[in-house]
Structure formats: C-alpha cells, structure tokens
Amino acid sequence: MSIQVTWLGHATFSLKVDGHKILIDPFITGNPAVKATAEAAEVDFIVVTHGHSDHVGDTLAIAKRTGATVISNFEIINWLTRQGLSEEQTHPQHIGGGFTYPFGYLKLTIAHHGSALPDGSYGGNPAGILLTTPDGKKVYFAGDTGLFYDMKLIGEEGIDLAFLPIGDNFTMGPDDALRAVKLIAPQVVVPVHYDTWDIITQDPHAWARRVEQETDTTCAVISPGESYAL
Numbered sequence: 001m002s003i004q005v006t007w008l009g010h011a012t013f014s015l016k017v018d019g020h021k022i023l024i025d026p027f028i029t030g031n032p033a034v035k036a037t038a039e040a041a042e043v044d045f046i047v048v049t050h051g052h053s054d055h056v057g058d059t060l061a062i063a064k065r066t067g068a069t070v071i072s073n074f075e076i077i078n079w080l081t082r083q084g085l086s087e088e089q090t091h092p093q094h095i096g097g098g099f100t101y102p103f104g105y106l107k108l109t110i111a112h113h114g115s116a117l118p119d120g121s122y123g124g125n126p127a128g129i130l131l132t133t134p135d136g137k138k139v140y141f142a143g144d145t146g147l148f149y150d151m152k153l154i155g156e157e158g159i160d161l162a163f164l165p166i167g168d169n170f171t172m173g174p175d176d177a178l179r180a181v182k183l184i185a186p187q188v189v190v191p192v193h194y195d196t197w198d199i200i201t202q203d204p205h206a207w208a209r210r211v212e213q214e215t216d217t218t219c220a221v222i223s224p225g226e227s228y229a230l
Contacts, residue, residue, distance in 0.1 A: 002229055003133050009033025009224035010196045011055060011144065011165070017133055020044050020103040023068075024129065024141060027057030033196045033224045038062055045101065048072035049143040050115040051079070051123025054196075063089055071099075071106065075124030079117050095125050104133040109154055111145035113171070130154060137161070137230050140186065144193065147176035155184035161230055162186035165193030166207055167200030174207045181215050188218045190228055 006014040010033050015022040022045045028038040031054070038058035046059055046068050056076070060083050063070050070080060070090050077092040093099060098107030108127040115123035129141040140154060140162040164180055165171035171193055172180060181189055189211060194202040208219035220228055 003137060003139065004227050004229040005139065005161070005163070005190075006227040007163075007190065007192055007222055007224060008036055011049075011193045012057070013141065013163070014041075014043075015103070015131075017103040020101075022047060022103060023062065025049055025055040025057065025143075026059055026062055027054045029058050031057070031196070035225055039065075042066060043068045045103065046070045047106070047129060048076055049111065049129065049141070050113060050126035051076055051117040051121075052114065052144070053118040055144070056118060060085060071101075073108065073115075073124040073127060075122055076115075076117070079121055079123070095127055098130075104131050106131050109140075110148060110150055111143040112148050113144040113146070128154075130157065139163075139230070140184065142172075142180070144171045147172050147180055149183065151180050151183040155186070159184055159186035160188065161228065162189045163192050164189055166191040166202050166204065167194035167196075168202065169199050171200075174202060174210070177207065178210055178214065181211055181217050185215070186217055188220055188228070190220050190222060 004016045011025045013024040021043045023043045024047045074092040077090045107130045111126040111128045113126040115126045117123045128143040131139045137160045140159045142164045166177045191204045204221045211219040
C-alpha cells in the first residue's frame with residue numbers, strides 16, 4: 001500500500017490512501033498558491049484542522065457537492081451543520097482522540113494557534129493530524145502552530161513523514177521549525193505554509209540544507225501541485 005500526499009499550496013493537501021481521497025484544509029478559492037479549483041475536487045473525506053478562513057476554505061461547498069464526510073473538532077462540526085451540512089456527513093473529534101476510518105487511524109494532536117471561524121464564531125481548539133495508514137505508516141501534519149515541546153511525544157510514535165509550517169509571523173518560522181524537526185525526528189520532512197503571501201515568504205531550500213546538516217532527517221522541498229509518496 002502507498003500513500004500519496006499532494007501539497008496544493010499553503011496548508012491545503014490532497015491525499016490518496018488505498019483508493020480513498022482525502023482533502024485537508026481545502027482553502028482553494030482565493031488561494032494564490034493553488035492552481036486547482038474547488039469545483040473539480042473529488043473527495044471522500046475532508047479534514048479541517050481549525051476555523052480560520054484559509055483552512056475552512058471551501059469545505060462546505062465541496063462537502064455538499066461530493067457527499068464527503070467532514071472530520072474536525074466538535075465546535076467546527078457544529079458550525080458546519082448550522083451552515084446546512086448534513087449531520088450524517090460529519091464526524092466530530094477532539095484533541096488526543098482518534099478514530100479508525102477506511103483510510104487509517106486519524107488522531108488530532110495539539111497545535112498552538114487560534115481557531116475563530118470566518119463569521120467570528122468560536123472554533124474550538126486548533127489541531128494537528130497524526131495519520132496511521134492501514135499498513136502502519138505514520139504521517140504528521142502539524143497544522144498552523146508554534147513550536148511546543150510535546151512534539152517530542154509525537155516523534156516517539158515513529159514518524160515516517162512530517163509536514164511542518166516554516167512561514168513565520170502566523171506559525172513557526174525556519175528556526176523553530178528546525179527545532180521541531182529535532183524534537184520529532186521524522187524520516188522525511190516537507191516544509192509548507194510559506195510564500196502564499198509576502199508576509200510569510202521564506203527560502204525552503206535554505207531551510208532544507210539546515211535540516212540535513214543538523215539532523216538525520218531528509219528534507220523534501222516540493223512546489224504547490226507536486227506530490228510526495230511513501
């Protein structure tokens with residue numbers, strides 16, 4: 001079995017796991033980094049890490065059109081149902097809790113960030129994602145977060161592939177993201193959440209060199225629209 005993760009841009013990902021199609025934080029419409037369109041998205045599951053508009057994005061429209069199941073924290077799920085999404089299309093979770101889906105075991109992890117929804121409603125706690133595929137591969141999406149020492153606990157799971165923000169200003173910058181790599185010790189790390197706007201412009205190749213000079217982790221720099229497969 002293989003897992004293919006396509007970075008669509010910013011913090012939006014498309015996953016294919018054993019024939020199942022998953023979107024994470026589908027900020028597509030209005031995203032200058034994404035070349036895809038929300039109307040073309042075909043998906044079985046959508047995962048939303050927190051309530052900000054650049055993460056909730058097109059969740060409601062895509063879910064209504066495709067019938068995809070939306071996975072998020074309890075507060076965001078309640079908000080989506082108030083916007084007209086069927087409860088049968090939702091699965092609420094919360095920090096530290098996991099559930100086994102057809103594509104694997106998905107656990108929500110700590111993330112240090114905000115989570116207000118686009119209309120100002122309370123969006124619960126922001127989260128990262130730890131996905132264990134049916135064949136045991138572990139993929140960590142940190143989400144929007146600052147550095148926190150409990151990343152070391154996440155690393156103890158034995159992470160095969162990690163996606164970490166490096167943009168600074170709203171999330172970890174390159175220095176703290178490098179410290180995160182040292183805490184998590186993934187086999188491979190991919191930098192994300194940078195260059196969408198000028199305020200989060202970074203040099204991912206310079207960061208990759210630092211990662212590979214200072215740790216045993218391989219750093220794969222991919223461009224929006226490109227994929228990484230395990």
